[in-house]
Amino acid sequence: MSILDDAKQAVQGAVQGVMQKAIQLAPDSFMPGGRSDPLIRAQHGHIGKPISRLDGPVKVRGEATYAAEFPLDGMLYAALVFSTIAKGRIATLDTATAEAAPGVALVMTYRNAPRMAPMPLFMTSEKACGGNDLPIMQDDRIYWNGEPLALVLADSQEQADHAASLIHIAYDVDPSVTAMAAAKAKGTEPGTFMGQPLKFASGDAGKALAAAVHQVDRTYTTPRHSHNAIELHAVTVTWTGDTLRVHDASQMVAHMAWSLGHVFGIDEDKVHVTSPFVGGGFGGKGLWQHQVLAAAASKLAGRPVRLMLTREGVYRIVGGRTVTEQRVAIGAAADGRFEALIHTGTVAMSHHNVLPEPFILPTRSAYAAGTMALDVEVAYLDMVANTFMRAPGEAVGTFALESAIDELAVDMGIDPIELRLRNEPDKDPTTGAPFSSREVEKAYRDGAVRFGWDARGAPGSRCEGEWLIGTGVATATYPYYRMPGGAARITLARDGHATIDIAAHDMGMGTATAQTQVAADRLGLAMEQVTFRYGDSTLPGTVMAGGSQQTAAIGASVMAAYRALVTELLKLAGNDSPLAGLDADAVVGVDGGLARIDDPAARESYASILSRAQRDEVVVEATPPAPLETMHWSMHSHGAMFCEVRVNAVTGEVRVSRFLGSFDCGRILNPKTAASQFRGGIIMGLGLALMEETQFDERSGRIMNPSLAEYHVPVHMDVPDIEVMWTDIPDPHTPMGARGVGEIGITGVGAAVANAVFNATGKRIRDLPITLDKLLA
Ligand code: MOS
Numbered sequence: 001m002s003i004l005d006d007a008k009q010a011v012q013g014a015v016q017g018v019m020q021k022a023i024q025l026a027p028d029s030f031m032p033g034g035r036s037d038p039l040i041r042a043q044h045g046h047i048g049k050p051i052s053r054l055d056g057p058v059k060v061r062g063e064a065t066y067a068a069e070f071p072l073d074g075m076l077y078a079a080l081v082f083s084t085i086a087k088g089r090i091a092t093l094d095t096a097t098a099e100a101a102p103g104v105a106l107v108m109t110y111r112n113a114p115r116m117a118p119m120p121l122f123m124t125s126e127k128a129c130g131g132n133d134l135p136i137m138q139d140d141r142i143y144w145n146g147e148p149l150a151l152v153l154a155d156s157q158e159q160a161d162h163a164a165s166l167i168h169i170a171y172d173v174d175p176s177v178t179a180m181a182a183a184k185a186k187g188t189e190p191g192t193f194m195g196q197p198l199k200f201a202s203g204d205a206g207k208a209l210a211a212a213v214h215q216v217d218r219t220y221t222t223p224r225h226s227h228n229a230i231e232l233h234a235v236t237v238t239w240t241g242d243t244l245r246v247h248d249a250s251q252m253v254a255h256m257a258w259s260l261g262h263v264f265g266i267d268e269d270k271v272h273v274t275s276p277f278v279g280g281g282f283g284g285k286g287l288w289q290h291q292v293l294a295a296a297a298s299k300l301a302g303r304p305v306r307l308m309l310t311r312e313g314v315y316r317i318v319g320g321r322t323v324t325e326q327r328v329a330i331g332a333a334a335d336g337r338f339e340a341l342i343h344t345g346t347v348a349m350s351h352h353n354v355l356p357e358p359f360i361l362p363t364r365s366a367y368a369a370g371t372m373a374l375d376v377e378v379a380y381l382d383m384v385a386n387t388f389m390r391a392p393g394e395a396v397g398t399f400a401l402e403s404a405i406d407e408l409a410v411d412m413g414i415d416p417i418e419l420r421l422r423n424e425p426d427k428d429p430t431t432g433a434p435f436s437s438r439e440v441e442k443a444y445r446d447g448a449v450r451f452g453w454d455a456r457g458a459p460g461s462r463c464e465g466e467w468l469i470g471t472g473v474a475t476a477t478y479p480y481y482r483m484p485g486g487a488a489r490i491t492l493a494r495d496g497h498a499t500i501d502i503a504a505h506d507m508g509m510g511t512a513t514a515q516t517q518v519a520a521d522r523l524g525l526a527m528e529q530v531t532f533r534y535g536d537s538t539l540p541g542t543v544m545a546g547g548s549q550q551t552a553a554i555g556a557s558v559m560a561a562y563r564a565l566v567t568e569l570l571k572l573a574g575n576d577s578p579l580a581g582l583d584a585d586a587v588v589g590v591d592g593g594l595a596r597i598d599d600p601a602a603r604e605s606y607a608s609i610l611s612r613a614q615r616d617e618v619v620v621e622a623t624p625p626a627p628l629e630t631m632h633w634s635m636h637s638h639g640a641m642f643c644e645v646r647v648n649a650v651t652g653e654v655r656v657s658r659f660l661g662s663f664d665c666g667r668i669l670n671p672k673t674a675a676s677q678f679r680g681g682i683i684m685g686l687g688l689a690l691m692e693e694t695q696f697d698e699r700s701g702r703i704m705n706p707s708l709a710e711y712h713v714p715v716h717m718d719v720p721d722i723e724v725m726w727t728d729i730p731d732p733h734t735p736m737g738a739r740g741v742g743e744i745g746i747t748g749v750g751a752a753v754a755n756a757v758f759n760a761t762g763k764r765i766r767d768l769p770i771t772l773d774k775l776l777a
Pocket of ligand 1: 251281283284388389390391392545547548743
């Protein structure tokens with residue numbers, strides 16, 4: 001038996017020991033000390049079935065109404081004019097020609113815009129979701145190149161666009177900081193994420209690195225990325241008195257209602273936001289200036305307004321992922337174990353923003369290391385506020401971390417999978433908490449077999465004609481979160497139909513479908529007997545479709561409501577019921593009613609309970625316990641990402657020919673919608689690896705490629721068949737045993753591609769995207 005096998009067994013034994021202990025502490029519960037969720041164990045029913053999206057037919061028929069598709073009586077169309085300088089003041093503003101143009105109803109600028117508070121910045125309070133906290137058309141000051149300075153309302157979109165082109169603005173330019181080097185020269189500040197410093201140190205990593213037998217110490221860079229959801233950011237708004245109605249494309253309707261209320265000085269219940277269908281979100285569909293401007297202009301004009309950003313408009317005012325410069329240094333012992341792990345670097349941010357790209361997040365829990373030093377520093381630029389974009393932190397952090405590990409494996413002559421498994425931690429390396437469930441090795445072993453990893457050759461050893469072929473691997477990882485999701489409501493009718501109400505979201509990922517499966521299983525109903533209502537701020541709940549935590553957040557709220565429902569039903573059932581005297585823990589929803597868990601023959605249908613109680617329906621609402629599970633356990637999903645590339649030796653063109661993602665994300669609720677999430681994430685990762693780059697002119701702070709003609713994302717021809725597989729091992733500490741699947745797919749992909757490119761060519765590209773010029777250089 002090799003040293004490696006010994007080490008692996010030791011790691012496995014330790015992991016099992018920790019797991020057993022954790023399970024003893026709280027058997028099958030997602031809350032420490034809480035009750036078990038029977039659905040974690042359920043092997044039959046709707047959960048786990050590849051059910052097609054319930055909203056598929058209406059979308060295919062064109063009957064799904066998106067934010068910019070609500071025709072309102074007397075509606076006006078909006079167009080925006082954007083600043084062309086990074087900082088300064090408006091010197092002259094000529095709107096007369098635009099105002100006189102055909103169809104124009106109103107031109108709004110700082111001169112006539114209503115008084116409004118700045119947007120409440122994301123994470124500064126529970127329901128704050130503004131992308132920046134700058135004044136919105138309140139004075140003549142300009143804060144970024146692309147800031148909206150004028151809005152035109154007209155009878156048609158074409159008239160609005162034309163009139164907008166007639167507005168002339170002259171500027172008094174102030175000095176600005178738009179180059180990264182200049183910003184760094186002014187000094188950096190430590191980054192924070194969700195109130196926590198992005199800094200961690202254990203031991204003297206610098207010293208351990210210097211003393212290590214094997215070392216890598218490299219710098220990796222990643223560019224800005226712009227949000228490019230298929231559906232453009234859009235809003236249709238109207239006022240009735242002081243009540244604001246908003247048809248939005250949103251990942252957070254409850255947050256939107258509160259935040260817009262804050263801007264206009266009205267209660268959140270005076271703002272009604274709905275968002276039944278969204279054409280992709282990825283972190284970009286929160287509150288930006290367009291919703292505020294549309295509402296303000298509608299107020300001013302006294303008419304409904306539709307504002308759909310142009311693609312350029314999205315680049316100008318919706319932030320994306322910021323630029324990063326990352327150092328990863330690893331010192332390893334002769335057996336490959338990490339003695340030092342250093343991941344530090346700098347990101348760019350605007351002054352009116354809360355998200356430094358937190359690239360050290362994956363490094364906090366991915367590997368055991370004798371010493372560690374992690375740090376994200378922030379350099380401040382005058383630019384559009386950046387924001388969350390699919391796996392903020394992990395998407396680009398894993399590029400640097402997992403590239404460096406590949407470099408170390410090459411230097412040491414160790415298989416990169418084996419090197420990773422030798423460094424599997426037995427507890428969270430930064431918090432010391434036990435893992436709730438961690439099956440990294442299984443994901444790698446199963447993936448390696450399916451992918452045919454063994455067929456791999458030495459760098460530059462395989463070619464077909466002028467195509468060099470190589471394979472690479474990298475770890476994907478993303479945390480389990482559960483934000484407090486507020487209440488859910490269940491309405492159970494006498495005919496056995498249940499309606500679940502919660503202000504959650506389905507942006508195309510299949511939320512409503514998966515949650516209908518879960519609710520049907522929990523209640524013991526058929527899919528057709530459950531209606532899942534979401535995407536409406538008047539529903540209970542404060543769920544955000546972000547952080548890959550919506551499934552868990554909704555699940556916990558629905559569990560709480562289900563328990564309240566069962567308690568109420570048992571009360572109504574009374575002494576004549578076979579369920580008399582039982583409490584909620586003693587029964588389970590099955591076959592359209594409740595049954596005793598220890599004696600399933602003792603049961604009564606919902607119809608029977610309600611009719612005896614002479615009730616047409618029962619309505620309950622309940623809130624779940626706080627997400628304490630993440631304080632007791634280290635909770636993360638993982639994946640093993642396998643990539644095969646073909647690189648043209650003459651042109652440098654890179655083609656991804658095969659990709660396999662082997663995931664460990666807990667219980668998979670719906671294999672069909674989950675596979676689409678994984679694949680979609682991987683495709684976005686291929687864009688990150690090979691194409692996506694916001695061209696930011698460091699002289700002017702202007703984004704120079706604000707269109708899909710010049711900002712490349714993968715198209716069908718760029719995407720090979722992508723295989724996905726998963727462990728499907730339930731996490732005993734999450735609702736339904738599931739962790740999120742929305743974001744992990746993009747993580748690890750950049751490194752898997754870069755590592756495959758190295759294996760094909762012997763060339764290590766440390767600067768994304770991996771374009772052919774870098775391979776020919
Ligand atoms: Mo995601 S970046 O949490 O929408």
